[in-house]
Amino acid sequence: MISLNVNQKNYRVDADPNMPLLWVIRDIIGLTGTKYGCGVAQCGACTVHLNDEAVRSCVTKVSRAEGQKIVTIEGLSKENDHPAQIAWNEENVPQCGYCHSGQIMSAAVLLRENPNPTDEDIDAAMAGNICRCGTYLRIRKAIHLAAELQRKGSASK
Amino acid sequence: MSTSNISRRNFLRTTGISGAALCLGFMFSSSTEDADVINTGAADPSEIELNAWIKIDASGKVTLVDHRAEMGQGSYQSVPQILAEELEVNLKDVNIIFAQGNKEKYGNQITGGSSTIRGSYKNLLKLGATARVMLTAAAAAKWKVPVTECYAEAGHIIHRPSSKRFHYGELVNDAAKLEAPKDIVLKPKSAYKLIRQPLHRQDTPLKTNGVAGFGLDKKLPGMLYATVERNPRLRGKVKSYDDSAALKVPGVKKVFKVQMGVFKTFREGVAIVADSTWAAMQGKKALKVDWDDTGFDHVNTADIYISLEEKLKVEEGLILKKQGDPETAISIAAKKLDIIYQTPYQSHSAMEPVNCVAHYQGDKVEIWGPIQAPEWVQEYIAGQLGWAKENVIVNMTFLGGGFGRKAFMDYPHEATMISKEMGAPVQVVWTREDDATQGPYRPGFSYRCQGAIENGNITALKFRMAGQNNDHWRDGPSNKANRSTSEGFLKPYYDSIKNISFAEVVFETPIPTMWWRSVYASTNGFAYESFLDEMAHAAGKDPLDLRRQYLTDQRSQKLIDKMEEVSGWKNKRNNEGYGTAITECFSSTVGQVVKVSKNADGRLKIDHVWAVMDCGWYVNPDIVKAQVEGAILMGLGAATIHEITFKDGLVEQRNFYDYKMPRITDMPPIDVFIMENDEDAGGVGEPGLPAFAPALTNAIFDLTGKRIRKLPFDLTKV
Numbered sequence: 095m096i097s098l099n100v101n102q103k104n105y106r107v108d109a110d111p112n113m114p115l116l117w118v119i120r121d122i123i124g125l126t127g128t129k130y131g132c133g134v135a136q137c138g139a140c141t142v143h144l145n146d147e148a149v150r151s152c153v154t155k156v157s158r159a160e161g162q163k164i165v166t167i168e169g170l171s172k173e174n175d176h177p178a179q180i181a182w183n184e185e186n187v188p189q190c191g192y193c194h195s196g197q198i199m200s201a202a203v204l205l206r207e208n209p210n211p212t213d214e215d216i217d218a219a220m221a222g223n224i225c226r227c228g229t230y231l232r233i234r235k236a237i238h239l240a241a242e243l244q245r246k247g248s249a250s251k
Numbered sequence: 252m253s254t255s256n257i258s259r260r261n262f263l264r265t266t267g268i269s270g271a272a273l274c275l276g277f278m279f280s281s282s283t284e285d286a287d288v289i290n291t292g293a294a295d296p297s298e299i300e301l302n303a304w305i306k307i308d309a310s311g312k313v314t315l316v317d318h319r320a321e322m323g324q325g326s327y328q329s330v331p332q333i334l335a336e337e338l339e340v341n342l343k344d345v346n347i348i349f350a351q352g353n354k355e356k357y358g359n360q361i362t363g364g365s366s367t368i369r370g371s372y373k374n375l376l377k378l379g380a381t382a383r384v385m386l387t388a389a390a391a392a393k394w395k396v397p398v399t400e401c402y403a404e405a406g407h408i409i410h411r412p413s414s415k416r417f418h419y420g421e422l423v424n425d426a427a428k429l430e431a432p433k434d435i436v437l438k439p440k441s442a443y444k445l446i447r448q449p450l451h452r453q454d455t456p457l458k459t460n461g462v463a464g465f466g467l468d469k470k471l472p473g474m475l476y477a478t479v480e481r482n483p484r485l486r487g488k489v490k491s492y493d494d495s496a497a498l499k500v501p502g503v504k505k506v507f508k509v510q511m512g513v514f515k516t517f518r519e520g521v522a523i524v525a526d527s528t529w530a531a532m533q534g535k536k537a538l539k540v541d542w543d544d545t546g547f548d549h550v551n552t553a554d555i556y557i558s559l560e561e562k563l564k565v566e567e568g569l570i571l572k573k574q575g576d577p578e579t580a581i582s583i584a585a586k587k588l589d590i591i592y593q594t595p596y597q598s599h600s601a602m603e604p605v606n607c608v609a610h611y612q613g614d615k616v617e618i619w620g621p622i623q624a625p626e627w628v629q630e631y632i633a634g635q636l637g638w639a640k641e642n643v644i645v646n647m648t649f650l651g652g653g654f655g656r657k658a659f660m661d662y663p664h665e666a667t668m669i670s671k672e673m674g675a676p677v678q679v680v681w682t683r684e685d686d687a688t689q690g691p692y693r694p695g696f697s698y699r700c701q702g703a704i705e706n707g708n709i710t711a712l713k714f715r716m717a718g719q720n721n722d723h724w725r726d727g728p729s730n731k732a733n734r735s736t737s738e739g740f741l742k743p744y745y746d747s748i749k750n751i752s753f754a755e756v757v758f759e760t761p762i763p764t765m766w767w768r769s770v771y772a773s774t775n776g777f778a779y780e781s782f783l784d785e786m787a788h789a790a791g792k793d794p795l796d797l798r799r800q801y802l803t804d805q806r807s808q809k810l811i812d813k814m815e816e817v818s819g820w821k822n823k824r825n826n827e828g829y830g831t832a833i834t835e836c837f838s839s840t841v842g843q844v845v846k847v848s849k850n851a852d853g854r855l856k857i858d859h860v861w862a863v864m865d866c867g868w869y870v871n872p873d874i875v876k877a878q879v880e881g882a883i884l885m886g887l888g889a890a891t892i893h894e895i896t897f898k899d900g901l902v903e904q905r906n907f908y909d910y911k912m913p914r915i916t917d918m919p920p921i922d923v924f925i926m927e928n929d930e931d932a933g934g935v936g937e938p939g940l941p942a943f944a945p946a947l948t949n950a951i952f953d954l955t956g957k958r959i960r961k962l963p964f965d966l967t968k969v
Binding site (some may be wrong): 109110113114117120121122124125126127128129130131132133134136137139166167168170171174178179182183184186187188189190191192193194195198216217220221223224225226227228229230231232233234 | 321322323324325449451452454455456457458459460461462463464465467468470476501502527528529530532600601602603604649650651652653654680682683873877878880881882883884885906907908912913914915916917918920921
């Protein structure tokens with residue numbers, strides 16, 4: 095049995111220690127917001143936070159995550175109100191939507207590390223996330239808006 | 252009984268849904284363009300089968316049905332946005348559900364050809380308006396006031412003089428007893444409150460918190476997971492397999508041979524069923540299969556294009572369209588061009604790999620998946636099982652992209668057969684590698700374009716397209732030219748250029764092919780619009796002026812004016828290249844202007860893309876713009892980044908490391924403009940794609956003098 099902490103909840107799962115975290119989260123824990131896109135860390139659809147860092151869960155063995163803090167898209171905010179989520183809605187970013195769990199999880203780390211990212215910063219941080227629908231212009235716009243919302247939010251606190 | 256007889260009849264009765272409900276549907280005739288609205292609650296199902304797009308229950312809850320797949324293009328927003336306009340409800344108050352596959356209820360559900368809105372908007376408007384009129388009549392009768400004193404607003408009928416109001420739920424019982432009125436007056440465009448507004452999509456919140464259910468997210472109690480090792484050469488049979496190692500993988504339950512229908516042929520594979528996706532994937536890796544692909548050529552990409560070019564040299568092909576005498580005009584012309592263009596095979600590569608859940612239950616099967624054509628799947632699987640259609644229930648989930656691939660019936664059929672064998676619900680997951688290596692693909696083409704110029708004017712165009720015809724592959728060889736040989740080419744040219752012909756040079760391979768976003772226009776557009784650019788230069792004309800000269804209809808002229816205005820075409824500076832292309836696709840026309848320049852290090856960069864979309868009547872301008880933006884990026888990838896190639900019958904690309912996708916760093920700035928006019932609705936999801944590649948390569952020619960005639964090409968090496 096492997097102990098995991100996902101979205102501040104503790105789980106004990108019976109899984110092959112080599113099973114990627116992605117499949118444990120999806121098939122065993124049953125949180126399906128984290129997506130399978132490529133299985134080889136090429137597309138970013140499976141991005142989750144492991145100890146606050148963005149990782150590709152499709153290539154992260156579950157044994158590596160044992161006892162660590164894992165956050166998935168379902169746990170990013172309670173009310174779909176992380177600044178990135180608000181901005182994604184405001185800018186009508188998603189089309190098919192399949193990649194956007196991963197996009198938002200990548201953006202959330204960028205926004206924490208760099209509260210005022212330039213286009214170049216955004217491109218560098220988001221280049222690992224593929225969107226086949228081509229929503230990149232809106233992703234960029236949404237991250238700028240999220241940064242603004244975040245600054246306003248922290249100013250009002 | 253003829254359809255017209257049925258449709259003249261109206262039917263009344265209260266339905267059983269939720270006690271009281273108003274259910275309205277269409278009576279479909281052979282054309283779904285203009286169906287009669289009837290009160291479906293009243294229908295005798297033995298006489299006619301009906302459907303409901305709008306359901307209102309006694310509590311006032313409104314449910315609107317999206318009868319098409321939502322794969323990013325926005326049907327989940329656009330269909331309800333139309334219904335809600337005439338129904339007078341707020342979109343935030345309605346519940347949106349996907350229809351199941353059912354041709355009798357919903358007519359054509361195949362989400363392809365950018366047809367959702369253009370194929371159904373008139374009916375949807377009528378449906379919303381009919382419900383509103385019935386609810387208004389019911390309120391007027393209750394109040395005993397003239398109906399003209401009543402109006403609908405935000406889910407209520409209001410009596411203007413007294414300000415009394417009913418919510419729809421209070422009226423639904425009475426309204427359901429009324430006949431559906433025949434002569435419905437639709438709102439003028441100027442009265443629209445929702446249509447033409449850039450409303451936020453109702454599915455966006457579900458797509459930012461992980462809630463949206465895609466095919467791969469479907470879970471059923473006791474569900475097993477399967478992968479399938481399929482013939483890597485795309486066709487043929489399993490000779491033998493060794494499952495000893497696969498069965499040792501913890502979690503693997505069973506390994507067996509499975510057949511999947513691929514239209515009129517079958518492909519064999521070996522299924523590995525397990526208790527998790529990961530175990531099924533490990534089992535697949537451990538499996539050894541010996542394949543029999545006798546009779547199928549081991550194709551090589553290089554050979555394909557050599558054959559295409561040789562055929563184009565000697566074959567006239569099957570004529571699709573011919574006016575005048577292009578051969579003679581070309582033979583006598585003072586100036587003539589004769590050029591070959593080449594476009595690659597492509598994979599759809601939706602972010603959500605192909606997958607499907609099937610639950611076979613002896614006398615029925617229920618299917619859930621990212622499915623573009625639910626009624627086709629229903630019919631096909633019922634046919635394969637020898638069952639009545641009603642015993643095959645097909646549910647559409649959200650699709651993580653489709654682009655044509657998910658209009659195939661192979662994967663739901665395969666899932667059904669695996670579930671049957673297991674006696675349990677099974678989710679079949681295609682790995683990314685399966686998705687990339689198994690097709691079907693957009694076919695590759697070569698084009699031979701010939702043209703004649705006299706005194707600076709085009710006197711003839713002769714186009715030949717060589718490559719696989721999706722329909723030939725589906726239905727067997729045919730002696731008729733591919734209907735889509737001229738797709739992408741603007742019809743007004745036929746009025747201004749006397750001699751034009753289009754022909755298809757038939758070519759077959761064992762490679763399965765299928766529609767890929769914008770279908771033939773995606774490749775035709777590159778050839779024909781590159782060629783017109785070459786003709787313009789040969790004739791000593793500005794390429795945009797050349798279009799203006801030959802596209803003389805008012806609609807095209809306005810489009811060209813807009814393109815010129817927004818792009819600053821006439822204000823080109825030194826060291827800038829401008830290119831243009833205008834293509835037609837699924838009843839919409841898109842003109843694009845691309846501006847390129849070189850960085851200080853000499854590398855080419857795309858400075859800007861201006862796209863002008865003329866799609867006639869439209870619903871949501873923000874969705875239109877988003878679709879054009881996305882189509883341009885998909886066109887950019889297919890033109891400059893990825894292609895599918897074959898070696899000894901095997902696909903050479905496996906995953907995103909060798910079938911590379913455009914990334915955020917590749918995205919050029921794009922501005923999209925929508926033409927305002929009173930024309931009928933055209934397509935939106937696909938038409939933005941075809942013009943991009945030729946506009947780009949035409950811009951590169953303008954800047955560098957280098958003509959690119961083969962896609963894809965490497966932008967970094969220009």
